[in-house]
Amino acid sequence: MGATERLNGPSAGLSRIAEWIVQKAVARLPASARERYREEWIADLRESRSIISKLYSALGMFFAARDISRILTLADGISGAISSQLRQGNLYKGPDRVEPKIELKVTWEKGGLYPLLFGGRPDFKVDIERSRLPEVNEKELVKHLLEIEAKYPLHFAGRLPRGAAAHVFDDDAIDLLAEKREGLSLLDLAGAEIELAERLGRPVGIVLKSGLKGADRENILALVQPL
Numbered sequence: 218m219g220a221t222e223r224l225n226g227p228s229a230g231l232s233r234i235a236e237w238i239v240q241k242a243v244a245r246l247p248a249s250a251r252e253r254y255r256e257e258w259i260a261d262l263r264e265s266r267s268i269i270s271k272l273y274s275a276l277g278m279f280f281a282a283r284d285i286s287r288i289l290t291l292a293d294g295i296s297g298a299i300s301s302q303l304r305q306g307n308l309y310k311g312p313d314r315v316e317p318k319i320e321l322k323v324t325w326e327k328g329g330l331y332p333l334l335f336g337g338r339p340d341f342k343v344d345i346e347r348s349r350l351p352e353v354n355e356k357e358l359v360k361h362l363l364e365i366e367a368k369y370p371l372h373f374a375g376r377l378p379r380g381a382a383a384h385v386f387d388d389d390a391i392d393l394l395a396e397k398r399e400g401l402s403l404l405d406l407a408g409a410e411i412e413l414a415e416r417l418g419r420p421v422g423i424v425l426k427s428g429l430k431g432a433d434r435e436n437i438l439a440l441v442q443p444l
Contacts, residue, residue: 231268238275245282250289353391353417359444361416362393369409370398374426375441382422390420394441397425 239262243255258278265271362373377392385392391413397406406423413421429437 228268232271235262235268235271235275238272238279242275242279242282245279246286247289247293249293254285353419355444358391358417361413362444365409365413368412369405370401371405371409371423372396372398373444375443377424377437377442378440381437381440382424385420385422387420390422391417392422392424394437395423395425397427 236259239258240255243251243258246254262271262274265274366372372395374394374396377394379388379390379392381394382390382392393413406425410421410423413423424437426438
């Protein structure tokens with residue numbers, strides 16, 4: 218019988234029992250995760266091609282639910298702690314004030330009922346997601362750069378792809394190519410980065426054109442995007 222065919226008689230009754238077992242499994246999970254798992258598990262159940270496989274899957278979900286609940290609770294605690302540290306660190310201070318957040322997503326890699334009944338544990342995959350900042354408004358960026366140029370002996374020549382400024386690791390950072398003017402010190406350069414980061418609400422890395430040598434110079438200059 219296909220997964221989409223209508224069930225009749227005893228098969229329909231057993232199918233309802235399987236879904237009832239899934240509902241009981243979902244009830245063992247943290248409230249915040251129940252809707253997601255209910256949708257996923259019921260959909261998986263309805264794709265099963267036989268009543269035996271439906272019952273087998275439903276029982277597997279029921280026995281796995283307690284372990285899943287423990288891992289979800291642990292993941293929520295870790296996510297909250299990391300997110301709190303990011304907020305306390307004031308990493309994002311710009312006008313958009315997007316609060317950084319880390320989320321650990323736990324997915325059950327279905328391994329069947331047999332290992333669960335005989336002392337095994339379900340396998341899990343954990344994905345880490347972090348809230349991303351909105352794109353920088355180009356007009357606002359140019360405005361801030363001009364103000365930084367008026368304060369520090371720098372001239373900004375363009376934007377670089379993320380990663381060009383190797384000393385800045387954040388995925389939301391902005392990498393900029395600049396030419397130094399007379400009198401620029403390392404303290405000035407650090408001050409310009411810090412002030413721009415505060416204005417834009419994200420880390421900023423400044424690469425000096427004079428510091429580029431050899432093949433690196435050619436490669437980076439080929440990637441410059443004009444402001």
